[in-house]
Amino acid sequence: MRVDAQRNRDHLLAVAGPVVAERGIDVSMRDIARRAGVGLATLLRHFPTREALLEGLLHASFGDLTTRASELETAHTAEDALAFWVRDCVAWTTEYRGVTVLMAAAIEDPESALHASCVTLRAAGARLLARAQAAGTARDDLDGDDLFALMAMLAWAGDQPALAPRADHLFDLVTSAVLTRADGDRGTGARRAI
Structure with a gap:
């Protein structure tokens, strides 16, 4: 995996962790993408x-x-x-x-x-x-x-x-x-x- 792609993936996980801990596993993928400052397509590219x-x-x-x-x-x-x-x-x-x-x-x-x-x-x-x-x-x-x-x-x-x-x-x-x-x-x- 390219360095920038790994950095993006790590950022998504860093943001998703607290969101999932706070709101549970049913939190919207769109909400996670929004909090991470990326589009839903970017989140889904890393985590389909x-x-x-x-x-x-x-x-x-x-x-x-x-x-x-x-x-x-x-x-x-x-x-x-x-x-x-x-x-x-x-x-x-x-x-x-x-x-x-x-x-x-x-x-x-x-x-x-x-x-x-x-x-x-x-x-x-x-x-x-x-x-x-x-x-x-x-x-x-x-x-x-x-x-x-x-x-x-x-x-x-x-x-x-x-x-x-x-x-x-x-x-x-x-x-x-x-x-x-x-x-x-x-x-x-x-x-x-x-």
């Missing part, structure tokens, strides 16, 4: 669909969360690593109101611009879940798809103004349902730390 724009905005975050999974895997117990990572993912998804709905759809749609990133994120979670299952600290009847769905549900709840005050409590309930302790103690570890 809303999903392409969101993928551009979210790409680095997906990578960061995948890297974070690896870091947690080496620095914490299997139980703590899984709980910390799920907490990080849920917190991140609330940054862009409504993105959870798109991610849930994209994971099943190979044609979606977000599909590859969502699949990578799901795989990172599945790896942490499998590690916790092997350690005997997570239910063995869950898989990566279930974990991704649970994270989407928690993120959706946190995105709803009426439910947001209950988000931490709901997270603790779901975490308690997913994580088990070999010694039967449900009040220790990552759930208390997060």
Whole structure:
């Protein structure tokens, strides 16, 4: 990509990020172009669909969360690593109101611009879940798809103004349902730390 084209793309993303965070994923592409000081055609040349724009905005975050999974895997117990990572993912998804709905759809749609990133994120979670299952600290009847769905549900709840005050409590309930302790103690570890 030419330097000026990359600069234009970066400018569009820099403007779009705060607009999407403020107004949600349904914000008009025309409004984003207007705020960026470009025509709609210019925005669409760089990002032909809303999903392409969101993928551009979210790409680095997906990578960061995948890297974070690896870091947690080496620095914490299997139980703590899984709980910390799920907490990080849920917190991140609330940054862009409504993105959870798109991610849930994209994971099943190979044609979606977000599909590859969502699949990578799901795989990172599945790896942490499998590690916790092997350690005997997570239910063995869950898989990566279930974990991704649970994270989407928690993120959706946190995105709803009426439910947001209950988000931490709901997270603790779901975490308690997913994580088990070999010694039967449900009040220790990552759930208390997060």
